[in-house]
Amino acid sequence: MTAPSTAPDVLIIGAGPAGSACARVLARGGLRVRIVDQHPHGRDKTCGDGLIPDAHKALARLGLLDEVMRLAEPVAHVACIGPRGGRVDVPGSLAVLPRKVLDALMLTAAQAAGAQFEQARFEAPIEEDGRVVGARLKRGDELVEVRADWVVLATGAVPKALTAAGMCERHTPSGVALRGYVKAPQMVGKIKALEVVWDKAVRPGYGWIFPAPDGHFNIGVGVTDSHKDLNGKGRKKDVNLRAIFDAFVEKYAPAAELMRVGEKVGEGDQWLKGAPLRCTLTGAKWTRPGLLVTGEAAGSTYSFTGEGIGKAMETGMLAADAILAHRDDDAAARAAYEASLTTLKPKFDLYERANRVNAHPWLADLLIWRAQKSPRLLKRMSGVLNETSNPGNLVSIKGFSRLFFE
Incomplete structure (x- = not known):
């Protein structure tokens, strides 16, 4: 790969929804943007793949909603299903699109706006006089330095990059999730909603089945309070996601039928993939001179539901807005971004309160x-x-x- 030669105005680490949304807004605003990710273009991500209304709103601002909906499976309801089998269908603007497709589409859109992309791994920030002025990147076996006016960390829930940048306040995740894809054309029409299931069998979490495009289904379980916080380090509670997944399939009849008639997508046990979650806009510092943290790295996933795609995009665009409005004033840009996240924080706190449903x-x-x-x-x-x-x-x-x- 030939690395871009022009030094960027903004270097974005991470090509998920937050990083790509940030890059697209910045590039459309006239800045030179480079976005890097340790994975190649079109990387996969363990996720429920559900696009709820906040994601639709963010995609509309990015000019991508129509293209996403052309590829996605449209859904009209979230089905809330309780331990005794009661069900209520909650209407909303919803869709399902596998993250591998969504992330590739969003990165392509950022490039179409003028952002450059390269595959590289973030090692550490470059600092001068107390301000971040770029990053050290690993390209294959080569360690290089890239200078930029701003660095944006959009590196997701894994804390390695946050720690290297001195931004991590909580090393363990807020929650964990496990998901797999099942191809089952015979179940199309039987499972039409985003089905979310609560039961003692999956306590202290929940199970889900989401209809995806082309006769596929996303099935998984999540626990959004999986680690005890001990002075910012924390330790994992007694949670076995695979056991919870097996209990969900055994307890919930549609899940059992899906697994019986469907074909697992993937080889052996590898068809199920786990991932950490960072929730409630906590666990990381949001800014330091020359650097902004956004997306799930900043905790942009909702507790209780584990939904984070829309808020990742939203926080990424808020970071871009702050830089565009105050490009040459570090303090003002950081203050603007922190104020925008502070405005969002009460909503995240309310979802944390609602998280008691998962425990009870x-x-x-x-x-x-x-x-x-x-x-x-x-x-x-x-x-x-x-x-x-x-x-x-x-x-x-x-x-x-x-x-x-x-």
């Missing part, structure tokens, strides 16, 4: 039972999905009183 599945039963009888509650649940309602209120004392007295 009977709460899901109660909410589903009442939503089946209350159009107003169903509307509020749809509002949570569409980010017009407060998710914490659904499981607060006030929220429970409203379940019975509205």
Whole structure:
């Protein structure tokens, strides 16, 4: 590979949704942008692949929504399914597109806007007089230095890059997830919603089945409070994701049928892939002179649901907005970016409150039972999905009183 010769204005580390969204906005704003990733163009990512309304909104701003929807599997509802089998379908603008396809599309779009891409691994920042002025990258066996006015870390949940940059405040993840793809054309039409299942068998997490394009299904389990935080280091709780996955398949009849009639995509046990999650906009410093942290590296995944694609893109664009507005004023750019994340933080905190449903599945039963009888509650649940309602209120004392007295 021939490395780009022109020094960039902004060097972005990570070519996922956050990094590519940031790169596209910056490049469209006239800056020279280089985006690097240790994986080749079109890398895969362990994810549920669900695109909820915040992702649709971000993709629309990027000018990519129509192209994404042309490739994605459109979905009309999130199906919330409780331990006793109760179900309520919450409407929303939804879709499913495997991350390998989405990430490749978004990186291509960033390049089309003028950003350069190269495969390289981030080693450490370059610092001068207390400010980050570039990064040391590993290209094959060669260690090189790339100078830039700004460095943006969009390196996801693995903390290695954050640690190297001096930005990591929590080394362990907020949660963990396990997913696989199953090809089962005979199940098309039987599983039409984003099915999310709570049950004692998958406690303290949840299981899911999402219909994907071309007769495929994304099936997995997640635990969004998997590690105990001990002075920022933490240790893993007694959570066995494979055992939780097996329990989910055994307990939930559609999952059992999917596994019985479908074909696993992948070889042997490799068809199931795990990944960490960083949630609630915590676990990392957001800025230091010359450097911004964005996407899941900054904790952009929601607790409770584990959804993070839309907020990764949103935070990436917020980083770009701050740099474009205050390119030559480090303090002002960092202040603007931190203010924008601070504005988002209460919403993440509310999802953290709602996370109690995963630890106490009977709460899901109660909410589903009442939503089946209350159009107003169903509307509020749809509002949570569409980010017009407060998710914490659904499981607060006030929220429970409203379940019975509205």
